[in-house]
Amino acid sequence: MTALSEYQRLETTGLWREGPERQRREVIVGFRDASLVLSDSRNDVPLSHWSLPAVRRVNPGEMPAIYAPGDDDGETLELTDETMIAAIEKVHRLIEARKPHPGRLRSILLGVGLVTVLGLGIFWLPGELVRHTASVVPFAKRSEIGKAILADVARISGAPCASGPGQRALASFSERLIGPVGGELVIVPSALSGTRHLPGKIILMGRDLVEDHESPEVAAGYILAERLRAEASDPLEELLHWAGFGATFRLLTTGNLPGDSIAGYGEALLATQPGRVADEDLLAWFEAAGVPSSPYAYAVDISGESVLGLIEADPFRSAPPPAPLLSDGDWVSLQGICGE
Structure with missing residues (x-):
C-alpha cells in the first residue's frame, strides 16, 4: 500500500x-x-x-x-x-x-514500472487498479462521467427524448423505480432496444419500451432488471476496462479522465447484449417496487418458456399491486416523449 x-x-x-x-x-x-x-x-x-x-x-x-x-x-x-x-x-x-536518478541503469529499465507504482507501493494488476479506482470515485464524479458517456451515445442514437409532459412523467417514473436522490432515466430515440446502465445511476431506455406496450409494467421490469445488472457489474469498472490502463491511472491520480478516453464507448455499449439476471433476485425487486413480473416476462419471451419462473412466481399474480406506476395521463405523456 x-x-x-x-x-x-x-x-x-x-x-x-x-x-x-x-x-x-x-x-x-x-x-x-x-x-x-x-x-x-x-x-x-x-x-x-x-x-x-x-x-x-x-x-x-x-x-x-x-x-x-x-x-x-x-x-x-x-x-x-x-x-x-x-x-x-x-x-x-x-x-x-x-523516482529515477540520472546515471542509474535501473532508472532506464524500471522507469515505466516506477511511474506505474508511484504512490501505490505495490505492483497493481490492471483488474485490481480498475477495481480500486472505481471504489474511490465519488458519486458526483460518476454522474459527470455518466453524462459524458450519454453525450457519446447521443452521437449514434440522437439527443435524448424530452418533450415537456413526457419529461415530467419520466421524472415521476424515475423517482418511483430508482429513488428520489441521484440517478435518472433517459430515453433515446434510436439505436437502442431495451436498457443499458451508465455510471451515476443513469439508465438508458429505448423508445420501444414506452411506445410498443400498453402499460408501464414492461418498462418498469426492464428498469429493475438493469438496476440489478448495475449492482452486479459496476458501470464505471466496465468503462475503465474499455478505456485502458492509462485512463484508469489518470483518473486515480488526478480525479479526471483524459478528454478522448470516452470517445467511441457509446457505440460499444449499445452493441453489447445485456445478460439475464437471477429470477429469485429479480422477483424480490419486483415485489419491493410493487410491479408485477409477468408483463416483463412475456416481453422478454412471448412464449413464456424461458421465463416461466417469473410468470409462476409473479408476486402480484393473484392480487393487484398496491399502487399504479403512473396515472393514465402520465403514461400517455410518457409514450409521446419522443414525438415531435
Whole structure:
C-alpha cells in the first residue's frame, strides 16, 4: 500500500476551503490506502477525495501546514496534527526515493514500472487498479462521467427524448423505480432496444419500451432488471476496462479522465447484449417496487418458456399491486416523449 502500516485508518480534523472565494469549514481528514478522504465533520458525508501522490504542501516549514490536491486546484486543507503531517511527508519521501536518478541503469529499465507504482507501493494488476479506482470515485464524479458517456451515445442514437409532459412523467417514473436522490432515466430515440446502465445511476431506455406496450409494467421490469445488472457489474469498472490502463491511472491520480478516453464507448455499449439476471433476485425487486413480473416476462419471451419462473412466481399474480406506476395521463405523456 502507499500509506505505511503504522498510519492505517489515521484520522484528524482540518480546515478545508473548497475554492479561493469560499469559507473554510471543519472536516474529518482520513488517511487511506492511496488517498486523503475529506468528510463533513457533522454527518461524515464525503466532500472531497485527494490522491496522496498529487498532494503538495504550499507552505513548507510553516504551521499550520497547508496542502493542496494539485498544482491547478483551488482547494486547500490546513492541518495542525503532527502525526497526520508526518504521515503525508513520509509518503512523499518514499515517492521521492523511488523516482529515477540520472546515471542509474535501473532508472532506464524500471522507469515505466516506477511511474506505474508511484504512490501505490505495490505492483497493481490492471483488474485490481480498475477495481480500486472505481471504489474511490465519488458519486458526483460518476454522474459527470455518466453524462459524458450519454453525450457519446447521443452521437449514434440522437439527443435524448424530452418533450415537456413526457419529461415530467419520466421524472415521476424515475423517482418511483430508482429513488428520489441521484440517478435518472433517459430515453433515446434510436439505436437502442431495451436498457443499458451508465455510471451515476443513469439508465438508458429505448423508445420501444414506452411506445410498443400498453402499460408501464414492461418498462418498469426492464428498469429493475438493469438496476440489478448495475449492482452486479459496476458501470464505471466496465468503462475503465474499455478505456485502458492509462485512463484508469489518470483518473486515480488526478480525479479526471483524459478528454478522448470516452470517445467511441457509446457505440460499444449499445452493441453489447445485456445478460439475464437471477429470477429469485429479480422477483424480490419486483415485489419491493410493487410491479408485477409477468408483463416483463412475456416481453422478454412471448412464449413464456424461458421465463416461466417469473410468470409462476409473479408476486402480484393473484392480487393487484398496491399502487399504479403512473396515472393514465402520465403514461400517455410518457409514450409521446419522443414525438415531435
